[in-house]
Amino acid sequence: MTERKIRVLVAKPGLDGHDRGAKVVARALRDAGMEVIYTGLRQTPEMIAEAALQEDVDVVGLSILSGAHMALVPRVIELLKANGMEHVKVFVGGIIPDEDVPRLKELGVAGIYGPGTSTEDIVRDVRAAVQGVASS
Amino acid sequence: MNLVENVLEGDRLALARLLSQVENDTEEGRAALEALFPYTGNAHLIGVTGAPGTGKSSLVNQLARHFRKEKGCRVAVVAVDPSSPFTGGAILGDRVRMRDLAGDPGVFIRSMASRGSLGGLATATAAVTQVFDAAGYEMIFIETVGAGQAEVDVARLAHTTLVVDAPGLGDDIQAIKAGILEIADILVVNKADRPGAEYTERALKGMLELAHPTRRAFLHHGRPMGTSGQEEEPRDAPLWVPPVLRTIATQGEGITELAEAILHHAEHLRASGDWATRERARLQSELDALLQEMLIARFREDVPQARYEEVLSRVFQRALSPWEAVRLLLDGRAS
Numbered sequence: 001m002t003e004r005k006i007r008v009l010v011a012k013p014g015l016d017g018h019d020r021g022a023k024v025v026a027r028a029l030r031d032a033g034m035e036v037i038y039t040g041l042r043q044t045p046e047m048i049a050e051a052a053l054q055e056d057v058d059v060v061g062l063s064i065l066s067g068a069h070m071a072l073v074p075r076v077i078e079l080l081k082a083n084g085m086e087h088v089k090v091f092v093g094g095i096i097p098d099e100d101v102p103r104l105k106e107l108g109v110a111g112i113y114g115p116g117t118s119t120e121d122i123v124r125d126v127r128a129a130v131q132g133v134a135s136s
Numbered sequence: 137m138n139l140v141e142n143v144l145e146g147d148r149l150a151l152a153r154l155l156s157q158v159e160n161d162t163e164e165g166r167a168a169l170e171a172l173f174p175y176t177g178n179a180h181l182i183g184v185t186g187a188p189g190t191g192k193s194s195l196v197n198q199l200a201r202h203f204r205k206e207k208g209c210r211v212a213v214v215a216v217d218p219s220s221p222f223t224g225g226a227i228l229g230d231r232v233r234m235r236d237l238a239g240d241p242g243v244f245i246r247s248m249a250s251r252g253s254l255g256g257l258a259t260a261t262a263a264v265t266q267v268f269d270a271a272g273y274e275m276i277f278i279e280t281v282g283a284g285q286a287e288v289d290v291a292r293l294a295h296t297t298l299v300v301d302a303p304g305l306g307d308d309i310q311a312i313k314a315g316i317l318e319i320a321d322i323l324v325v326n327k328a329d330r331p332g333a334e335y336t337e338r339a340l341k342g343m344l345e346l347a348h349p350t351r352r353a354f355l356h357h358g359r360p361m362g363t364s365g366q367e368e369e370p371r372d373a374p375l376w377v378p379p380v381l382r383t384i385a386t387q388g389e390g391i392t393e394l395a396e397a398i399l400h401h402a403e404h405l406r407a408s409g410d411w412a413t414r415e416r417a418r419l420q421s422e423l424d425a426l427l428q429e430m431l432i433a434r435f436r437e438d439v440p441q442a443r444y445e446e447v448l449s450r451v452f453q454r455a456l457s458p459w460e461a462v463r464l465l466l467d468g469r470a471s
């Protein structure tokens with residue numbers, strides 16, 4: 001039996017066209033031994049949930065710089081649930097004002113990262129979140 | 137209800153889960169493959185290979201869309217990208233070019249990391265296509281890593297192999313080596329909107345004449361595969377000459393012609409008896425691989441590890457040759 005790989009979907013919902021941050025995170029996760037499915041720019045929540053299902057990922061990482069996170073994140077989480085993927089851990093990176101953080105956490109977001117977060121922290125949190133699921 | 141039943145009933149979540157089990161080669165995955173085997177053998181497997189950046193994913197996107205629209209058949213895509221040999225991680229980016237397929241419940245895309253396997257596919261790619269086949273996907277596209285060497289694995293797995301080239305990749309003769317030409321059933325010059333497409337096409341046609349198509353028979357253990365059986369090869373079966381087709385994947389140009397060539401090739405395989413020959417060859421190598429694995433497992437059960445180690449150290453001391461060691465382990469005598 002092969003060692004189980006952590007699979008992560010890195011997606012960029014919304015209309016802003018900057019995916020540099022998403023790519024940096026994708027590479028860091030790859031360098032930590034994970035399999036990262038990269039879907040590119042301008043993904044709708046529907047596309048993200050569908051890809052998460054088809055790829056049977058453990059983690060969805062959303063990069064949102066447009067300020068639309070309070071619309072996009074709940075929608076993605078809702079669609080994941082509708083697909084039977086409620087076990088998937090959702091992480092959000094981007095420019096998220098402090099006052100939005102509690103609401104996102106309440107929705108079940110496992111981690112929120114602003115600009116300048118070290119990729120090491122993200123890698124560690126992702127791994128911990130997935131291993132937490134595996135052992136429960 | 138178990139995963140297998142759910143997969144057969146069209147449950148996509150169950151399918152996704154089962155694909156992971158199969159990819160990870162778990163007990164459950166193996167048992168499921170066994171249960172699903174009677175439902176396989178219906179899909180047309182189409183391999184897509186060629187150097188990175190030639191437009192394989194973009195072509196698969198267009199072809200899948202075309203077949204969904206024109207034939208309404210269910211389409212699966214298995215896209216393989218390389219794993220890093222250092223970390224074991226991978227970035228699987230083929231979906232970026234397949235966004236037109238989103239939202240269509242008749243399409244299922246699965247990305248796979250090569251996980252250390254060479255030859256352009258992952259070890260579990262064949263098993264993954266079997267699951268799709270059993271789940272009722274009638275056309276299955278397999279996009280390879282496209283590392284540029286002869287990617288023979290995909291030709292062995294697929295019924296129809298597309299080799300994709302594009303102008304502007306540097307030296308065209310280098311971009312496509314003779315070895316990869318031999319596995320092509322259809323040659324595609326993509327990015328025909330780019331300067332140099334004509335030259336690429338001419339170069340390919342020239343090389344094709346050299347690598348003139350003969351009946352494709354894979355060597356297996358040094359002898360041709362699939363020729364050991366009872367079935368007669370139809371005598372006057374026409375030879376398939378790989379067509380060279382131009383496409384612009386980003387604009388959907390040339391896709392209808394390419395799709396027709398794919399269907400035409402499937403007809404040719406059926407009419408010539410090559411479809412059955414290939415199936416047989418594929419199943420034979422699968423059977424052989426399983427036999428090997430099981431025989432070794434049984435041997436390990438019968439022979440204590442200490443005994444094995446003892447013989448190994450005698451080989452190491454040059455007191456026994458490897459051949460003597462095998463005889464000793466299997467028959468109890470070295471001679």
Ligand SMILES: Nc1nc2c(ncn2[C@@H]2O[C@H](COP(=O)(O)OP(=O)(O)O)[C@@H](O)[C@H]2O)c(=O)[nH]1
Pocket residue numbers: 186187188189190191192193194195230233282326327328329330383384385386387
């Ligand atoms: N100009 C042009 N670009 C194309 C064409 N097909 C694909 N591309 C572009 O070539 C790049 C690589 O395409 P991709 O499908 O990812 O290639 P792959 O690595 O072989 O899967 C992308 O930027 C595509 O948009 C084409 O027909 N013409």
Ligand SMILES: [Mg+2]
Pocket residue numbers: 192193194229230279
């Ligand atoms: Mg690709």
